[in-house]
Amino acid sequence: MPIRDAATVIVIRRDGAPSVLMGQRGASAAFMPGKFVFPGGATDPGDAHVPLADLPAAQADALSRDSRQPPHAIAAAAIRELWEETGQMLARPAPWPDAPIGWHGFAAAGHVPSARGLRYFFRAVTPPGRTRRFDARFLLAEASDLITDPDDFSHAEDELSLLQWVPLADARTLDLPFITTVVLAELMAHLADPEAPLTIPFFRNDDEAHLVARLGGRGPL
Template identity: 65%
Template sequence: MTIDKSALRDAATLIVLRRDHSEGPAVLMGLRGATAAFMPSKHVFPGGALDPGDSVVPLAAPLPDASARRLAQDAPDGIGPALATAAIRELWEETGLILGEPGAWEGPVPEDWAGFAATGHRPSAAGLRFIFRAITPPGRPRRFDARFFLAEARALACDPDDFSRASDELSLLQWVPLAQARELNLPFITEVVLAEVQAQLVSGTEPATIPFFDNRGPRATFARLK
Protein backbone atom coordinates (compact mmCIF):
# COMPACT_ATOMS: atom_id res chain seq x y z
CA MET A 1 0.00 0.00 0.00
CA THR A 2 1.34 3.42 -0.98
CA ILE A 3 1.19 6.09 1.74
CA ASP A 4 0.37 9.62 0.64
CA LYS A 5 2.91 11.60 2.66
CA SER A 6 1.23 14.87 1.69
CA ALA A 7 -2.06 13.80 3.33
CA LEU A 8 -3.05 15.67 6.47
CA ARG A 9 -1.78 13.87 9.58
CA ASP A 10 -2.44 14.52 13.25
CA ALA A 11 0.69 15.65 15.08
CA ALA A 12 1.88 16.97 18.43
CA THR A 13 4.55 19.52 19.30
CA LEU A 14 5.99 20.16 22.75
CA ILE A 15 7.34 23.53 23.88
CA VAL A 16 9.41 23.14 27.04
CA LEU A 17 9.82 26.37 28.97
CA ARG A 18 12.76 26.90 31.30
CA ARG A 19 12.38 29.79 33.73
CA ASP A 20 15.74 29.42 35.54
CA HIS A 21 17.91 30.12 32.49
CA SER A 22 20.71 32.63 33.11
CA GLU A 23 19.44 34.86 30.26
CA GLY A 24 15.78 34.79 31.19
CA PRO A 25 12.95 32.40 30.21
CA ALA A 26 14.09 30.00 27.48
CA VAL A 27 12.58 27.32 25.25
CA LEU A 28 14.08 24.09 23.97
CA MET A 29 14.75 24.07 20.23
CA GLY A 30 16.73 22.08 17.70
CA LEU A 31 17.78 22.42 14.07
CA ARG A 32 16.25 20.29 11.32
CA GLY A 33 18.60 18.95 8.66
CA ALA A 34 19.12 20.70 5.33
CA THR A 35 17.77 17.66 3.45
CA ALA A 36 14.64 17.19 5.59
CA ALA A 37 11.41 17.06 3.56
CA PHE A 38 9.57 19.21 6.10
CA MET A 39 10.96 22.56 7.26
CA PRO A 40 14.61 21.96 6.26
CA SER A 41 17.28 24.06 8.01
CA LYS A 42 14.73 25.52 10.43
CA HIS A 43 14.90 25.74 14.21
CA VAL A 44 11.87 24.00 15.66
CA PHE A 45 10.38 22.57 18.84
CA PRO A 46 10.39 18.78 19.34
CA GLY A 47 7.37 17.20 17.69
CA GLY A 48 6.04 14.89 15.04
CA ALA A 49 3.17 12.84 13.69
CA LEU A 50 0.86 10.71 15.79
CA ASP A 51 1.81 7.01 15.74
CA PRO A 52 -0.85 4.27 15.91
CA GLY A 53 0.73 2.96 19.11
CA ASP A 54 0.31 6.29 20.91
CA SER A 55 -3.35 5.51 21.54
CA VAL A 56 -2.57 2.40 23.61
CA VAL A 57 0.29 3.71 25.78
CA PRO A 58 -1.00 4.20 29.35
CA LEU A 59 -0.29 7.58 30.89
CA ALA A 60 0.85 7.69 34.51
CA ALA A 61 -1.24 10.85 34.91
CA PRO A 62 -3.75 12.43 32.51
CA LEU A 63 -3.85 15.89 31.02
CA PRO A 64 -5.11 18.72 33.24
CA ASP A 65 -8.88 19.13 33.00
CA ALA A 66 -8.89 22.35 30.95
CA SER A 67 -6.60 20.94 28.27
CA ALA A 68 -8.41 17.59 28.19
CA ARG A 69 -11.74 19.36 27.74
CA ARG A 70 -10.47 21.56 24.92
CA LEU A 71 -8.86 18.65 23.13
CA ALA A 72 -12.06 16.62 23.48
CA GLN A 73 -13.93 19.41 21.70
CA ASP A 74 -11.17 19.93 19.16
CA ALA A 75 -10.53 16.21 18.50
CA PRO A 76 -13.95 14.55 18.74
CA ASP A 77 -12.54 11.19 17.68
CA GLY A 78 -11.00 10.88 21.13
CA ILE A 79 -7.34 11.25 20.18
CA GLY A 80 -6.59 13.91 22.82
CA PRO A 81 -4.72 11.56 25.20
CA ALA A 82 -2.86 10.02 22.25
CA LEU A 83 -1.71 13.48 21.14
CA ALA A 84 -0.34 14.15 24.62
CA THR A 85 1.41 10.79 24.53
CA ALA A 86 2.87 11.58 21.11
CA ALA A 87 4.25 14.89 22.40
CA ILE A 88 6.04 13.10 25.25
CA ARG A 89 7.38 10.41 22.89
CA GLU A 90 8.69 12.97 20.40
CA LEU A 91 10.41 14.89 23.20
CA TRP A 92 12.11 11.67 24.28
CA GLU A 93 13.11 10.59 20.78
CA GLU A 94 14.42 13.96 19.61
CA THR A 95 16.02 15.24 22.83
CA GLY A 96 16.39 12.28 25.23
CA LEU A 97 14.51 14.21 27.93
CA ILE A 98 11.95 12.47 30.15
CA LEU A 99 8.52 13.81 30.94
CA GLY A 100 7.18 11.11 33.21
CA GLU A 101 6.83 9.59 36.64
CA PRO A 102 8.86 6.75 38.20
CA GLY A 103 7.13 3.42 37.78
CA ALA A 104 7.09 0.07 36.04
CA TRP A 105 5.08 -0.51 32.88
CA GLU A 106 2.17 -2.93 32.95
CA GLY A 107 2.23 -5.37 30.08
CA PRO A 108 4.46 -5.29 27.01
CA VAL A 109 6.31 -2.09 26.14
CA PRO A 110 5.93 -0.83 22.53
CA GLU A 111 9.20 -0.93 20.61
CA ASP A 112 9.46 2.85 20.22
CA TRP A 113 9.00 3.26 23.99
CA ALA A 114 11.60 0.70 25.05
CA GLY A 115 14.32 3.26 25.76
CA PHE A 116 11.95 5.48 27.73
CA ALA A 117 10.69 2.54 29.81
CA ALA A 118 14.27 1.44 30.50
CA THR A 119 14.81 4.68 32.42
CA GLY A 120 12.23 3.46 34.95
CA HIS A 121 9.56 6.01 34.04
CA ARG A 122 6.06 6.05 32.63
CA PRO A 123 4.88 8.99 30.50
CA SER A 124 2.87 11.61 32.38
CA ALA A 125 0.71 14.32 30.82
CA ALA A 126 0.08 16.13 34.12
CA GLY A 127 2.51 18.90 33.22
CA LEU A 128 1.19 19.55 29.69
CA ARG A 129 -1.04 22.42 28.61
CA PHE A 130 -2.70 22.58 25.19
CA ILE A 131 -1.96 26.10 23.91
CA PHE A 132 -2.14 26.21 20.09
CA ARG A 133 -3.41 24.41 17.00
CA ALA A 134 -2.20 24.88 13.42
CA ILE A 135 -2.79 23.07 10.14
CA THR A 136 -0.06 23.12 7.48
CA PRO A 137 -1.16 24.95 4.28
CA PRO A 138 -1.90 22.91 1.13
CA GLY A 139 0.88 22.26 -1.35
CA ARG A 140 3.56 21.35 1.18
CA PRO A 141 5.41 18.00 0.94
CA ARG A 142 4.18 17.16 4.47
CA ARG A 143 0.96 18.40 6.05
CA PHE A 144 0.06 18.18 9.73
CA ASP A 145 -2.83 19.07 11.99
CA ALA A 146 -0.59 19.96 14.89
CA ARG A 147 -1.55 20.56 18.50
CA PHE A 148 1.05 22.45 20.51
CA PHE A 149 1.59 21.69 24.19
CA LEU A 150 3.52 23.72 26.75
CA ALA A 151 5.40 22.16 29.67
CA GLU A 152 7.66 23.60 32.33
CA ALA A 153 11.24 22.31 32.43
CA ARG A 154 10.87 21.70 36.16
CA ALA A 155 8.40 18.90 35.29
CA LEU A 156 11.20 16.93 33.57
CA ALA A 157 12.37 13.79 35.38
CA CYS A 158 15.98 14.28 34.27
CA ASP A 159 18.78 16.80 33.86
CA PRO A 160 17.44 19.39 31.36
CA ASP A 161 20.93 19.82 29.90
CA ASP A 162 21.53 16.12 29.22
CA PHE A 163 20.84 15.41 25.53
CA SER A 164 23.05 12.32 25.39
CA ARG A 165 20.11 10.02 24.61
CA ALA A 166 18.74 12.12 21.76
CA SER A 167 18.32 10.76 18.24
CA ASP A 168 19.96 12.55 15.33
CA GLU A 169 16.71 14.02 14.00
CA LEU A 170 17.45 17.43 15.50
CA SER A 171 20.91 18.95 15.85
CA LEU A 172 22.13 21.89 17.93
CA LEU A 173 19.69 21.16 20.74
CA GLN A 174 19.74 24.17 23.03
CA TRP A 175 17.78 26.30 25.46
CA VAL A 176 17.08 29.48 23.53
CA PRO A 177 16.19 32.63 25.53
CA LEU A 178 12.80 33.91 24.38
CA ALA A 179 14.35 37.32 23.85
CA GLN A 180 16.70 35.83 21.23
CA ALA A 181 14.55 33.10 19.67
CA ARG A 182 13.22 35.21 16.80
CA GLU A 183 16.77 35.84 15.61
CA LEU A 184 16.92 32.20 14.49
CA ASN A 185 15.74 30.80 11.15
CA LEU A 186 12.20 29.87 12.19
CA PRO A 187 9.08 28.62 10.41
CA PHE A 188 6.34 31.25 10.39
CA ILE A 189 4.09 29.24 12.68
CA THR A 190 6.90 28.84 15.21
CA GLU A 191 7.22 32.62 15.40
CA VAL A 192 3.48 32.88 16.05
CA VAL A 193 3.60 30.23 18.77
CA LEU A 194 6.55 31.97 20.44
CA ALA A 195 4.52 35.17 20.56
CA GLU A 196 1.70 33.24 22.25
CA VAL A 197 4.10 31.80 24.85
CA GLN A 198 5.49 35.26 25.58
CA ALA A 199 1.98 36.68 25.95
CA GLN A 200 1.06 33.96 28.42
CA LEU A 201 4.22 34.64 30.44
CA VAL A 202 3.30 38.31 30.66
CA SER A 203 -0.32 37.64 31.65
CA GLY A 204 0.52 34.81 34.03
CA THR A 205 -2.94 33.34 33.58
CA GLU A 206 -4.55 30.46 31.69
CA PRO A 207 -5.87 31.83 28.36
CA ALA A 208 -9.63 31.81 27.87
CA THR A 209 -9.25 30.55 24.29
CA ILE A 210 -6.66 28.71 22.15
CA PRO A 211 -5.41 30.14 18.81
CA PHE A 212 -6.15 28.03 15.74
CA PHE A 213 -4.61 28.61 12.29
CA ASP A 214 -6.87 26.60 9.97
CA ASN A 215 -5.49 25.84 6.51
CA ARG A 216 -7.84 23.02 5.56
CA GLY A 217 -9.55 25.06 2.85
CA PRO A 218 -8.31 27.22 -0.04
CA ARG A 219 -8.12 30.25 2.24
CA ALA A 220 -6.40 30.39 5.60
CA THR A 221 -8.58 31.33 8.56
CA PHE A 222 -7.88 32.18 12.19
CA ALA A 223 -10.12 31.19 15.07
CA ARG A 224 -10.05 30.86 18.85
CA LEU A 225 -10.93 27.53 20.43
CA LYS A 226 -12.92 27.80 23.66
Protein backbone atom coordinates in the same frame (compact mmCIF):
# COMPACT_ATOMS: atom_id res chain seq x y z
CA MET B 1 -1.78 15.18 0.60
CA PRO B 2 -3.30 13.51 3.68
CA ILE B 3 -3.18 15.46 6.93
CA ARG B 4 -1.58 13.56 9.80
CA ASP B 5 -2.23 14.27 13.47
CA ALA B 6 0.85 15.57 15.27
CA ALA B 7 1.99 16.97 18.59
CA THR B 8 4.66 19.51 19.50
CA VAL B 9 5.93 20.30 22.97
CA ILE B 10 7.22 23.73 24.02
CA VAL B 11 9.35 23.31 27.14
CA ILE B 12 9.80 26.54 29.10
CA ARG B 13 12.80 26.97 31.38
CA ARG B 14 12.59 29.66 34.05
CA ASP B 15 15.86 29.46 36.03
CA GLY B 16 16.84 32.87 34.71
CA ALA B 17 15.35 34.70 31.74
CA PRO B 18 12.67 32.46 30.17
CA SER B 19 14.01 30.14 27.48
CA VAL B 20 12.59 27.40 25.27
CA LEU B 21 14.05 24.12 24.03
CA MET B 22 14.69 24.09 20.27
CA GLY B 23 16.79 22.28 17.69
CA GLN B 24 17.60 22.52 14.01
CA ARG B 25 16.21 20.15 11.40
CA GLY B 26 18.69 18.69 8.90
CA ALA B 27 19.34 20.44 5.60
CA SER B 28 18.14 17.34 3.73
CA ALA B 29 14.95 16.85 5.77
CA ALA B 30 11.80 16.47 3.67
CA PHE B 31 9.84 18.81 5.94
CA MET B 32 11.10 22.25 7.04
CA PRO B 33 14.78 21.60 6.19
CA GLY B 34 17.27 23.69 8.13
CA LYS B 35 14.62 25.34 10.32
CA PHE B 36 14.80 25.69 14.08
CA VAL B 37 11.76 24.04 15.65
CA PHE B 38 10.32 22.75 18.88
CA PRO B 39 10.44 18.95 19.41
CA GLY B 40 7.44 17.25 17.82
CA GLY B 41 6.09 14.93 15.19
CA ALA B 42 3.23 12.75 14.03
CA THR B 43 1.27 10.51 16.36
CA ASP B 44 2.10 6.80 16.19
CA PRO B 45 -0.44 3.96 16.53
CA GLY B 46 1.12 2.94 19.84
CA ASP B 47 0.50 6.36 21.36
CA ALA B 48 -3.20 5.56 21.75
CA HIS B 49 -2.27 2.66 24.06
CA VAL B 50 -0.07 4.67 26.43
CA PRO B 51 -1.43 5.00 30.00
CA LEU B 52 -1.77 8.68 30.85
CA ALA B 53 -4.01 8.72 33.89
CA ASP B 54 -2.58 12.08 35.01
CA LEU B 55 -3.61 14.12 31.95
CA PRO B 56 -5.63 16.98 33.52
CA ALA B 57 -9.32 16.77 32.72
CA ALA B 58 -9.48 20.32 31.32
CA GLN B 59 -6.64 19.54 28.92
CA ALA B 60 -8.17 16.23 27.86
CA ASP B 61 -11.46 17.97 27.15
CA ALA B 62 -9.81 20.69 25.06
CA LEU B 63 -7.69 18.22 23.08
CA SER B 64 -10.73 16.09 22.29
CA ARG B 65 -12.59 18.88 20.48
CA ASP B 66 -12.72 18.48 16.70
CA SER B 67 -10.11 15.73 16.87
CA ARG B 68 -9.62 12.39 15.15
CA GLN B 69 -7.34 11.20 17.96
CA PRO B 70 -8.12 10.56 21.64
CA PRO B 71 -6.56 13.27 23.81
CA HIS B 72 -4.18 10.93 25.60
CA ALA B 73 -2.71 9.86 22.23
CA ILE B 74 -1.85 13.46 21.36
CA ALA B 75 -0.31 14.09 24.78
CA ALA B 76 1.63 10.83 24.56
CA ALA B 77 2.98 11.76 21.13
CA ALA B 78 4.28 15.04 22.51
CA ILE B 79 6.07 13.24 25.35
CA ARG B 80 7.50 10.58 23.02
CA GLU B 81 8.77 13.10 20.48
CA LEU B 82 10.41 15.15 23.24
CA TRP B 83 12.17 12.03 24.49
CA GLU B 84 13.24 10.82 21.03
CA GLU B 85 14.46 14.16 19.71
CA THR B 86 16.07 15.61 22.85
CA GLY B 87 16.53 12.77 25.35
CA GLN B 88 14.42 14.71 27.88
CA MET B 89 11.66 12.91 29.78
CA LEU B 90 8.32 13.94 31.23
CA ALA B 91 7.80 10.85 33.33
CA ARG B 92 7.48 9.24 36.73
CA PRO B 93 9.19 6.08 38.02
CA ALA B 94 7.09 2.94 37.53
CA PRO B 95 7.44 -0.47 35.87
CA TRP B 96 5.94 -0.71 32.39
CA PRO B 97 6.20 -4.31 31.17
CA ASP B 98 3.64 -3.98 28.35
CA ALA B 99 4.83 -0.78 26.70
CA PRO B 100 3.69 -0.52 23.04
CA ILE B 101 6.05 -0.43 20.09
CA GLY B 102 7.92 2.86 20.02
CA TRP B 103 7.99 3.11 23.81
CA HIS B 104 10.23 0.17 24.75
CA GLY B 105 13.29 2.34 25.37
CA PHE B 106 11.27 4.72 27.53
CA ALA B 107 9.98 1.80 29.60
CA ALA B 108 13.46 0.29 29.84
CA ALA B 109 14.56 3.41 31.72
CA GLY B 110 12.11 2.41 34.48
CA HIS B 111 9.56 5.13 33.82
CA VAL B 112 6.07 5.73 32.48
CA PRO B 113 5.14 9.03 30.80
CA SER B 114 3.53 11.78 32.83
CA ALA B 115 1.23 14.41 31.35
CA ARG B 116 0.34 16.17 34.59
CA GLY B 117 2.06 19.44 33.62
CA LEU B 118 1.03 19.64 29.96
CA ARG B 119 -1.13 22.56 28.81
CA TYR B 120 -2.76 22.77 25.40
CA PHE B 121 -1.64 26.07 23.86
CA PHE B 122 -1.89 26.27 20.06
CA ARG B 123 -3.11 24.36 17.00
CA ALA B 124 -2.16 24.68 13.34
CA VAL B 125 -2.69 22.77 10.10
CA THR B 126 0.13 22.79 7.54
CA PRO B 127 -0.92 24.80 4.46
CA PRO B 128 -1.78 22.98 1.21
CA GLY B 129 1.05 22.41 -1.24
CA ARG B 130 3.67 21.31 1.29
CA THR B 131 5.51 18.00 1.04
CA ARG B 132 3.81 16.87 4.26
CA ARG B 133 0.77 18.17 6.10
CA PHE B 134 0.08 17.94 9.83
CA ASP B 135 -2.71 18.88 12.19
CA ALA B 136 -0.38 19.86 15.01
CA ARG B 137 -1.27 20.57 18.62
CA PHE B 138 1.29 22.55 20.58
CA LEU B 139 1.50 21.79 24.29
CA LEU B 140 3.36 23.72 26.98
CA ALA B 141 5.55 21.98 29.55
CA GLU B 142 7.82 23.23 32.32
CA ALA B 143 11.49 22.32 32.46
CA SER B 144 11.04 21.87 36.20
CA ASP B 145 8.82 18.84 35.42
CA LEU B 146 11.60 17.04 33.51
CA ILE B 147 13.09 14.12 35.39
CA THR B 148 16.25 14.33 33.27
CA ASP B 149 19.15 16.79 33.36
CA PRO B 150 17.87 19.63 31.13
CA ASP B 151 21.38 20.26 29.80
CA ASP B 152 22.09 16.63 28.86
CA PHE B 153 21.12 15.82 25.26
CA SER B 154 23.35 12.75 24.95
CA HIS B 155 20.38 10.38 24.65
CA ALA B 156 18.74 12.29 21.80
CA GLU B 157 18.29 10.75 18.38
CA ASP B 158 19.79 12.57 15.41
CA GLU B 159 16.68 14.20 13.93
CA LEU B 160 17.51 17.58 15.48
CA SER B 161 20.94 19.15 15.79
CA LEU B 162 22.14 22.16 17.80
CA LEU B 163 19.76 21.34 20.64
CA GLN B 164 19.75 24.27 23.01
CA TRP B 165 17.78 26.41 25.42
CA VAL B 166 17.06 29.56 23.45
CA PRO B 167 16.28 32.75 25.41
CA LEU B 168 12.72 33.63 24.51
CA ALA B 169 13.74 37.19 23.70
CA ASP B 170 16.20 35.88 21.06
CA ALA B 171 14.22 33.00 19.59
CA ARG B 172 12.70 34.93 16.70
CA THR B 173 16.17 35.83 15.39
CA LEU B 174 16.65 32.17 14.35
CA ASP B 175 15.68 30.67 10.98
CA LEU B 176 12.13 29.64 11.91
CA PRO B 177 9.06 28.33 10.12
CA PHE B 178 6.39 31.02 9.87
CA ILE B 179 4.05 29.20 12.25
CA THR B 180 6.79 29.01 14.90
CA THR B 181 7.16 32.79 14.86
CA VAL B 182 3.41 33.06 15.45
CA VAL B 183 3.55 30.57 18.32
CA LEU B 184 6.46 32.45 19.91
CA ALA B 185 4.53 35.72 19.73
CA GLU B 186 1.57 34.06 21.46
CA LEU B 187 3.90 32.58 24.09
CA MET B 188 5.56 35.92 24.84
CA ALA B 189 2.15 37.55 25.25
CA HIS B 190 1.03 34.74 27.55
CA LEU B 191 4.14 34.95 29.74
CA ALA B 192 3.81 38.72 29.95
CA ASP B 193 0.32 38.29 31.41
CA PRO B 194 0.10 34.73 32.77
CA GLU B 195 -3.07 35.45 34.74
CA ALA B 196 -5.03 36.33 31.60
CA PRO B 197 -7.52 33.59 30.65
CA LEU B 198 -6.17 31.38 27.90
CA THR B 199 -7.79 30.57 24.57
CA ILE B 200 -6.33 28.31 21.87
CA PRO B 201 -5.41 29.92 18.53
CA PHE B 202 -6.16 27.61 15.57
CA PHE B 203 -4.57 28.23 12.16
CA ARG B 204 -6.81 26.09 9.97
CA ASN B 205 -5.18 27.01 6.63
CA ASP B 206 -8.32 25.89 4.80
CA ASP B 207 -9.24 29.20 3.14
CA GLU B 208 -7.53 32.00 1.24
CA ALA B 209 -7.72 34.36 4.19
CA HIS B 210 -5.92 31.96 6.56
CA LEU B 211 -8.21 33.07 9.34
CA VAL B 212 -7.36 32.27 12.93
CA ALA B 213 -10.06 30.78 15.12
CA ARG B 214 -9.96 30.75 18.91
CA LEU B 215 -10.83 27.37 20.37
CA GLY B 216 -12.69 27.18 23.66
CA GLY B 217 -13.61 29.93 26.06
CA ARG B 218 -11.57 31.66 28.67
CA GLY B 219 -11.91 28.79 31.06
CA PRO B 220 -9.61 26.62 33.19
CA LEU B 221 -6.97 25.94 30.52
